[in-house]
Amino acid sequence: MKTLSLQPLTRVEGHGRVEMTVQTGRLTAVRLVITESPRLFEALLLGRSWQEVPALVSRICAICSGVHRVAAASALESALGIDIPPLARRVRELLLLGGHIESHALHLFCLTLPDIAGTESILELLRACDPRAREGLALKGLGNHIQELAGGRVIHPVNVEVGGVVRLPPREKLEALLAELEEWSGRLPPLVEGFADRRGYPPATPALGTRIAVDCDDFLLTGRSLRFSDGRVVAGERYGEVLEERAVPWSNTKHSRTAGVPLLAGALARLENAAGRALAPVLPEPSAAGIHGNNLAQGLELIWALREARRLVRELLAGDADAAVMVAVRAGAGVGTCVIEAPRGLLIHHYALDDQGRVAAADILTPTAINQAAIEAQLLADLQGVTDESVLIERAGRIVRAYDPCISCSVHVLKG
Amino acid sequence: MKKLRLAYVRFTSCCGCQLTLLNCEEQLAAIDAVAEVVAFDMASSRPDDGGPLDAVLVEGSISRPEELVELLRLRRRAEILVAVGACALTGGVNVLAHGDRIELCEGVYGECAREKLTFPPQPLCRFVRVDLQVAGCPPERSEHLQLLGALARGGLPALPEYAVCMECRQRENLCLLLEAKQPCLGPVTRAGCNALCPSFGAICEGCRGPVTEANRAEESRLLLGLGLSEREVRARLERFSGASHEDP
Ligand code: SF4
Ligand code: SF4
Ligand code: SF4
Numbered sequence: 001m002k003t004l005s006l007q008p009l010t011r012v013e014g015h016g017r018v019e020m021t022v023q024t025g026r027l028t029a030v031r032l033v034i035t036e037s038p039r040l041f042e043a044l045l046l047g048r049s050w051q052e053v054p055a056l057v058s059r060i061c062a063i064c065s066g067v068h069r070v071a072a073a074s075a076l077e078s079a080l081g082i083d084i085p086p087l088a089r090r091v092r093e094l095l096l097l098g099g100h101i102e103s104h105a106l107h108l109f110c111l112t113l114p115d116i117a118g119t120e121s122i123l124e125l126l127r128a129c130d131p132r133a134r135e136g137l138a139l140k141g142l143g144n145h146i147q148e149l150a151g152g153r154v155i156h157p158v159n160v161e162v163g164g165v166v167r168l169p170p171r172e173k174l175e176a177l178l179a180e181l182e183e184w185s186g187r188l189p190p191l192v193e194g195f196a197d198r199r200g201y202p203p204a205t206p207a208l209g210t211r212i213a214v215d216c217d218d219f220l221l222t223g224r225s226l227r228f229s230d231g232r233v234v235a236g237e238r239y240g241e242v243l244e245e246r247a248v249p250w251s252n253t254k255h256s257r258t259a260g261v262p263l264l265a266g267a268l269a270r271l272e273n274a275a276g277r278a279l280a281p282v283l284p285e286p287s288a289a290g291i292h293g294n295n296l297a298q299g300l301e302l303i304w305a306l307r308e309a310r311r312l313v314r315e316l317l318a319g320d321a322d323a324a325v326m327v328a329v330r331a332g333a334g335v336g337t338c339v340i341e342a343p344r345g346l347l348i349h350h351y352a353l354d355d356q357g358r359v360a361a362a363d364i365l366t367p368t369a370i371n372q373a374a375i376e377a378q379l380l381a382d383l384q385g386v387t388d389e390s391v392l393i394e395r396a397g398r399i400v401r402a403y404d405p406c407i408s409c410s411v412h413v414l415k416g
Numbered sequence: 417m418k419k420l421r422l423a424y425v426r427f428t429s430c431c432g433c434q435l436t437l438l439n440c441e442e443q444l445a446a447i448d449a450v451a452e453v454v455a456f457d458m459a460s461s462r463p464d465d466g467g468p469l470d471a472v473l474v475e476g477s478i479s480r481p482e483e484l485v486e487l488l489r490l491r492r493r494a495e496i497l498v499a500v501g502a503c504a505l506t507g508g509v510n511v512l513a514h515g516d517r518i519e520l521c522e523g524v525y526g527e528c529a530r531e532k533l534t535f536p537p538q539p540l541c542r543f544v545r546v547d548l549q550v551a552g553c554p555p556e557r558s559e560h561l562q563l564l565g566a567l568a569r570g571g572l573p574a575l576p577e578y579a580v581c582m583e584c585r586q587r588e589n590l591c592l593l594l595e596a597k598q599p600c601l602g603p604v605t606r607a608g609c610n611a612l613c614p615s616f617g618a619i620c621e622g623c624r625g626p627v628t629e630a631n632r633a634e635e636s637r638l639l640l641g642l643g644l645s646e647r648e649v650r651a652r653l654e655r656f657s658g659a660s661h662e663d664p
Pocket of ligand 2: 590602
């Protein structure tokens with residue numbers, strides 16, 4: 001018996017490694033070992049005022065800082081029985097889209113494209129004046145620009161508070177953004193098409209895991225229930241009954257399953273679950289490339305996100321510039337849950353407040369924690385027949401990367 | 417000009433400081449022209465050659481024995497070690513989880529907790545000489561670019577030693593603290609972000625840590641006057657500064 005180790009995992013966010021057990025030339029077991037240090041966010045929130053939560057939880061993860069902040073504010077609003085003004089909702093949705101665009105562009109062009117092109121990093125691609133790298137970075141910059149406008153700050157945005165948003169983005173900046181978005185509509189599809197080419201990916205078996213995503217309302221990233229690919233639709237606040245979490249000795253992230261089966265969250269799961277609703281694929285079926293189809297699914301979501309961003313900016317421009325975007329908050333006791341789609345998949349925030357509005361319990365479930373069991377199962381399934389050790393190592397890295405794992409998000413966990 | 421041998425590593429953190437460098441989309445090619453990026457796991461699969469470094473940028477606090485070993489190794493390799501961001505400078509929000517760490521970990525991981533050998537997150541300066549501290553949670557893109565520019569020229573950037581309010585007044589913003597009666601921490605927070613948040617219309621949360629000679633007593637008095645409780649005032653002032661947070 002021999003253990004092969006892919007360490008460190010590179011071009012992913014966070015620290016981890018893959019351990020593969022090989023017996024008489026055959027891969028028999030795989031572990032994704034997440035070594036990232038626990039940051040105990042749920043513990044540090046205990047006893048703090050509701051007002052402090054959004055700013056603190058955004059620090060779980062930089063790439064997902066906007067969606068964490070929105071999730072916390074929404075969960076607390078539901079705990080306190082608050083409805084936020086419609087324009088504030090639009091600003092938050094725009095912030096989510098900015099994060100989605102930035103995160104997907106980062107993953108596709110900075111982290112995945114080097115694999116497809118056979119290089120170590122995007123820096124070599126830039127040196128070689130690869131147009132995909134240049135355009136991909138520009139797209140990533142667009143996502144950041146949107147986050148800056150809607151969130152007030154690129155990383156750890158400050159515009160979202162419990163009760164709404166601090167302000168509407170200034171009119172002239174929204175107009176400039178609209179022009180920028182229009183200009184992108186022709187540029188984007190050819191960029192995304194590159195991720196549809198099966199030749200860019202290693203051979204793969206079908207993506208494993210019961211798909212899980214927010215049962216979206218009119219906006220792909222938000223809703224009140226969870227939808228599973230096995231047909232179940234479950235109210236968001238009942239997440240604890242359907243997601244079975246357990247700690248495993250080898251990883252600092254807990255494993256999730258449902259009915260004993262691994263779960264798959266993320267762009268591919270969202271598209272499959274929302275099939276025929278929010279957006280119909282315009283390019284080849286993303287699912288055909290196994291888990292690597294998650295890349296194309298992200299590409300398709302980029303096209304959707306730019307379209308939605310244009311709609312939202314138009315709505316914001318048509319809205320009353322003097323309308324309230326924040327409602328007064330009366331602190332008190334309550335319990336609230338928010339289910340939302342982060343770029344890498346389902347994210348759940350859940351809080352209980354005491355009668356003074358202090359956090360009595362907090363629970364945060366992140367997409368990478370949800371995906372961890374599926375990642376291990378997929379590695380084993382896809383790499384079964386591979387005997388060459390260097391190929392094993394190389395492919396394992398690509399499979400893990402296809403999930404776009406966010407390891408710093410995944411290790412904050414605490415269950416009371 | 418010889419290229420700067422540079423590494424950007426991270427320990428216990430959120431990746432925000434490193435991501436800020438990757439967010440300099442338009443300058444990445446120029447950075448690549450002056451610096452040889454020896455290690456930057458988040459962005460590159462190039463294997464670290466383990467050789468000497470002109471400079472290492474370090475994000476994050478130290479909370480595991482392996483991290484400490486790696487930090488000491490980096491210190492030996494690097495001419496200049498720069499602590500980047502609140503986590504590296506003071507522990508940042510990581511140190512807010514107070515209480516017995518084993519117990520906290522047990523709360524998280526149940527019986528598996530013993531396997532997770534960690535200690536309370538510590539700033540880098542507890543263990544090694546730090547040549548420069550770049551504040552912020554995260555420090556802005558412009559500060560990353562100034563830092564790399566100065567390092568490429570063989571120097572270190574000058575850091576402002578005044579409060580965010582200075583920059584805020586230069587930008588002629590409405591004062592959120594005095595005029596809008598909101599708990600802005602600008603007066604006690606060190607500048608360098610060009611008063612980013614108040615210029616947007618949101619209060620300064622103090623993410624860059626305390627400015628030297630901060631008048632904390634006066635700030636506390638103002639915040640109490642806005643109706644915050646003593647406990648809330650303390651929590652706000654200590655969020656990014658790593659000051660010991662006592663149990664209420
Ligand atoms: S200083 Fe702030 S932005 Fe930087 S790693 Fe720490 S939490 Fe993230
Ligand atoms: S808004 Fe804040 S940073 Fe600006 S002058 Fe007032 S107190 Fe200072
Ligand atoms: S204004 Fe305050 S909170 Fe905002 S970036 Fe500057 S120091 Fe940080």
